[in-house]
Amino acid sequence: MLPVYQNDDKKSFAYVSLHKRWPVLIGQAVNDIRIETSQLPDGPKKDEAESIITQMEAVQNSVAQNLPIEPITADVYDKDEYNKFVFKPNSTETYKWSERGWLDCECLIYRKLQIVVESSKHWRGYDYFARMKNDTFVKSSSAVSTLANRYHKIYNEFKSKESEVSPEALKIVTHELLQTCLWGNATDLSLLVTVSMEELRALQVSAAAREKESVLDNDFEDVWKQLNSEKGGRVDIILDNSGFELYTDLVFTLFLLDSGLAEQVVLHPKTLPWMISDVLPTDLPTIIGMLTDPSSFPDSREDLDFIAGKLHQYLNDGQLLLRTSPFWVTSVPYWEIKPNGILGGDAIYRDLRCSKLAIFKGDLNYRKLTGDCVWPYDTPFRTAIKDLATTGIPVLALRTVKADVIVGLEPGRGEQLDKEWKENHPDDEPHAWAWGGKYAVVSFNK
Numbered sequence: 001m002l003p004v005y006q007n008d009d010k011k012s013f014a015y016v017s018l019h020k021r022w023p024v025l026i027g028q029a030v031n032d033i034r035i036e037t038s039q040l041p042d043g044p045k046k047d048e049a050e051s052i053i054t055q056m057e058a059v060q061n062s063v064a065q066n067l068p069i070e071p072i073t074a075d076v077y078d079k080d081e082y083n084k085f086v087f088k089p090n091s092t093e094t095y096k097w098s099e100r101g102w103l104d105c106e107c108l109i110y111r112k113l114q115i116v117v118e119s120s121k122h123w124r125g126y127d128y129f130a131r132m133k134n135d136t137f138v139k140s141s142s143a144v145s146t147l148a149n150r151y152h153k154i155y156n157e158f159k160s161k162e163s164e165v166s167p168e169a170l171k172i173v174t175h176e177l178l179q180t181c182l183w184g185n186a187t188d189l190s191l192l193v194t195v196s197m198e199e200l201r202a203l204q205v206s207a208a209a210r211e212k213e214s215v216l217d218n219d220f221e222d223v224w225k226q227l228n229s230e231k232g233g234r235v236d237i238i239l240d241n242s243g244f245e246l247y248t249d250l251v252f253t254l255f256l257l258d259s260g261l262a263e264q265v266v267l268h269p270k271t272l273p274w275m276i277s278d279v280l281p282t283d284l285p286t287i288i289g290m291l292t293d294p295s296s297f298p299d300s301r302e303d304l305d306f307i308a309g310k311l312h313q314y315l316n317d318g319q320l321l322l323r324t325s326p327f328w329v330t331s332v333p334y335w336e337i338k339p340n341g342i343l344g345g346d347a348i349y350r351d352l353r354c355s356k357l358a359i360f361k362g363d364l365n366y367r368k369l370t371g372d373c374v375w376p377y378d379t380p381f382r383t384a385i386k387d388l389a390t391t392g393i394p395v396l397a398l399r400t401v402k403a404d405v406i407v408g409l410e411p412g413r414g415e416q417l418d419k420e421w422k423e424n425h426p427d428d429e430p431h432a433w434a435w436g437g438k439y440a441v442v443s444f445n446k
């Protein structure tokens with residue numbers, strides 16, 4: 001069994017995450033609850049906030065001080081899975097945060113915060129990251145307008161054609177919109193702790209323009225073949241972030257449905273506030289509502305009303321669906337998407353078997369696809385996704401690289417990037433090129 005990335009590994013982004021990012025991220029949740037509380041009238045909800053904040057700060061303190069991890073005591077479906085990981089073998093003692101794997105610890109933090117809120121009386125279901133997600137979305141208004149305008153044009157052009165749109169034209173637009181979905185992932189809020197929004201935007205634009213150098217594993221041709229193999233069918237998107245990224249996913253969804261490349265699109269959001277910016281079911285109506293609201297987006301009204309109107313239409317007639325599963329917010333790798341998979345992996349397997357293409361968005365989904373293992377760079381994607389590779393589910397990972405794990409590279413390419421990075425950034429770890437969303441992968445397996 002290959003090792004996973006560990007929190008005490010100074011060469012890994014895990015180390016930076018534990019020591020710099022996580023205490024800040026938890027602080028952001030606490031801060032949101034303080035803001036929300038300050039706007040509440042006196043009453044039981046306001047009174048309860050203090051206890052929530054105290055419990056969340058205890059999680060923050062535990063991480064910041066690198067204390068032994070508190071096991072989960074609430075009676076929740078994934079309790080045993082986490083506690084197996086938290087306790088030392090045959091002991092009542094638990095490991096410290098620095099002594100465990102990166103991915104499991106990161107998932108556990110978000111789970112712990114949510115358990116605090118779910119165990120309350122008046123705050124259940126509250127999303128302490130919603131304010132940040134929505135405020136950031138409004139700030140991307142010029143990119144939102146540009147994409148709405150572009151898609152409206154594509155739609156009108158295709159509709160005005162007397163004969164059917166040629167496969168070549170469909171392929172070109174598929175490529176363009178997939179790129180938009182891919183680079184829409186470069187701006188998740190959890191990374192803003194170490195990189196500014198402006199830096200990320202600049203990266204996003206310049207990297208998209210340099211597809212050849214920045215997409216390190218690019219299976220677009222196979223993806224196109226798969227999408228175009230039959231008319232209609234179902235496409236699934238295992239969502240990542242709300243805000244601008246979700247908006248790009250929705251525009252791609254419209255294209256798939258309008259063009260007939262898919263007959264149905266199923267979106268899979270998370271069921272608890274996750275990695276700050278991830279989509280929750282309530283984000284979809286919120287984002288569509290914001291698109292229709294001139295006070296959020298005053299420009300390009302005609303194009304935005306067109307986009308929002310089409311989304312409503314597809315939601316109403318059942319061609320666009322949201323489907324939730326607690327599986328997506330466990331810490332288990334996606335190798336568990338198989339007939340006997342644990343924690344709901346079996347149900348996801350049965351569901352995704354009906355899909356023509358299952359698109360896994362973003363960094364965290366990629367880490368789970370590959371188990372966050374220390375795979376050599378040139379490991380084939382098919383090898384790294386283990387059991388999932390033989391399920392028959394057509395898997396596409398669309399991910400900007402913001403963590404250590406990466407596979408599917410040509411032999412020597414990763415080592416060359418390490419060398420170049422070290423030459424240009426002598427104080428950094430050589431692998432730090434992989435942490436900032438500058439590179440991406442479009443990796444496919446069927």
Ligand code: F6P
Binds near residue numbers: 106188275365404
């Ligand atoms: O690795 C950096 C990180 O911010 C992790 O916290 C998390 O795995 C992920 O990236 C979030 O990125 P995305 O929203 O693309 O999954």
Ligand code: MG
Binds near residue numbers: 240274275278362
């Ligand atoms: Mg995310």
